[in-house]
Amino acid sequence: MAVAAPSFRQRARWRGIVAVITAGLLVVTPAAARAEPKPTVKQLRKELDTLLKESDKLITDYYNSRIAHQKAEKAEKSAREKLAAAQEVYNQNSTELRAMAVAQYTGTEPSQVAMLSGAQDPSTLLGRMALVQHLVALQEARLQGFAQVRDDRQQAQDEAAARAGDLDRTVGELEARKKKAERQIERIRDKIDQLHKAPGMRSDGTFVPQLPQGSDHITPRMALVKQLIQDRFDVPYGIGCYRAIQDGGEHPLGRACDFMLSRGGAMPSAEELKRGDQIANWAIKNAKRLGIMYIIYRQRIWHVRTGAWRTMSDRGGNTANHYDHPHISVY
Incomplete structure (x- = not known):
């Protein structure tokens, strides 16, 4: 069955509905966001000065926390030593008190009643009564002394617990202030990175070829990347750049460096592998501004054109x- 063509009135009504919907979309659709202007070197330096001032305050707070933590450590150690001494005295007195109690219970010590009943002479009786009173006074003194020892031990326990609590608190505060200061230092490093731009960059973001120079035979662009990485990261196993062997790469052109994480081809430690990740991530973050073309690390390659890692074939080692190293090549 053929479908009848819409009448002129129906078509007009549909056009009206479409116009209303379109008008509504035009009203609710936000305007295209304007790109934020890139900060000038003057603005970056001003921001850097502000960050440095804030950093000084955070470092001062961290320093004060370190001092408080050291004091808490000394106080906690002293409290533990006092508790150990008090516990030793308490143990000794407890042993003596138990021995006295056992002697009284078993009758191994002279019975006070037996001592009195065995006396015939009044003078002897008075003498024995004095001896009994002396023994009673001695026992009371022992009991009172033990009570004091017990109280001293309890006080030492309370003091040790309080100092341990203070130490835990200072540890937490120290760690929090340290992390805060480290985050601020990282922001300062990022700001310093932004102050550097690769030499030879055109206005359209492309890069003019450069000749190697200097004693290490690398280009000014590669030298800047190398220097920034050295300033930010420890590279204890060395940096290899220029190689005369024509292997089709950038090393003989002075446009590549290897940042070594171990020696002799050994697999790096977990800590060094993490350092390699940090170097590679930094290079990716700053690639477009510094003229970094690609990065090779852990049998993967990252190219600025694709902006993604790609697995490479196994080259055997x-x-x-x-x-054992991130490789960085520049334009």
């Missing part, structure tokens, strides 16, 4: 597969 930690060094060949770039497990």
